[in-house]
Amino acid sequence: MLAKRIIPCLDVRNGEVVKGVQFRNHEIIGAIEPLAERYAAAGADELVFYDITASADARVIDKSWVERVARLIDIPFTVAGGISSIEQAQQLLAMGADKLSINSPALQNPDLINQLVDEFGQQCIVIGIDSFFDSESQTYQVYQFTGDEQRTQKTRWQTADWLAEVVARGAGEVVLNCMNQDGVRKGYDIAQLQTLRRSCPIPLIASGGAGAKEHFAEVFQQAAVDGALAASVFHKNIIEISELKDYLATQEIVVRR
């Protein structure tokens, strides 16, 4: 059976892994390669590297570490951050990235999704969506440039509409980052993920809010996501991946061990 994926996310800024709370106040966690190697050895199913400053700075990420990571680890990894052209995508894939995740550049130019899918295939194009629950209007809103709090802004999209749009344009996977939950470790946004799962025919990855092993079990059981992404609980050794997988197996969730 297809296993549910556990995906540590490494936010990269200036070549180092950092972590913020609700996208702010970033603290340095460590160098990229030892962390990547540690997570791969610990049983991570996949890794995601987000250059959180890239889109906001309108430049592509410093790519030299992509090839170093590709040489080092034997599990798939995704690279995200400011990828806004076929040439940039080509370079990152040639360096050994397995998938590319596109967020703000896709919002600015949705045709980019079609172009990337046509050129490289659906399987390597992931769309990251930063979604914020606005309690006043009771709607989920898509935000962009979330890597830089000065420039973070609401888009014209409601999350369900943008999800439908990226699926129609051929995206191969969606990472839904629920901003209200990000970094506060109180659990994934089950209600939102349940709602969007119903209209998502491609793999859906939950992001934002993981704080305890139970949160992973909940999101797999209640929202039927394909994978769960988390950062701080892994970086800070609050949850050990092999223990998490042992626990999920006791909850009858299929995991690779």
Add this chain to the structure above:
Amino acid sequence: MSKPSLVIVDTACANISSVRFAFERLGVSPLVTADAALINSADRVILPGVGTAAAAMRNLQRLELVDTLRQLQQPVLGICLGMQLLTTASAEGNVDCLGIIPTRTERLQAADLPLPHMGWNTVDGRADNPLLAGLPDASYFYFVHSFAVAVSAHTIASCHYGQTFAAMVRSGNFFGAQFHPERSGAAGATILKNFLELTDADTRT
């Protein structure tokens, strides 16, 4: 035993670096080339591929490699799309493939499951599959695909996702893996190592 010379066919597809790095981790330095003479003279040949079957076949035709690949006598391993290219034809773009393994590549019928089939899934191998030697039953491998090779007499391992499909195929010296051994952890590395260690007997049965 000295390490065999290994060529990765430069199909201009995207996962060539990961495949090369995976062999380098095993202590082998593959040559990435689209040169027919170099491909012919290698002890082992890898046909990598991600993207679409139509684009990959177009590349192989442009590189004039179709006949070269069909006539190879040494062990050949097609990975992911590279395995699909070994079949007669693919429904992806409705294109003729290399026709080395007489079966077809069809769209995966996954019912209401998400597509692409993406992630780690278990594989049931036939006992006589030399590439799975030393691996426990139901080992996990990393898949990412929407098209799949139909089960046939040439299937040497199968996988299930909505339907059962060929996870590995084999005809004579030609082998294929639908998953990505280069990204499948220790189990994937074992497959690549087994491929390097295939004997003449393995490829003639």
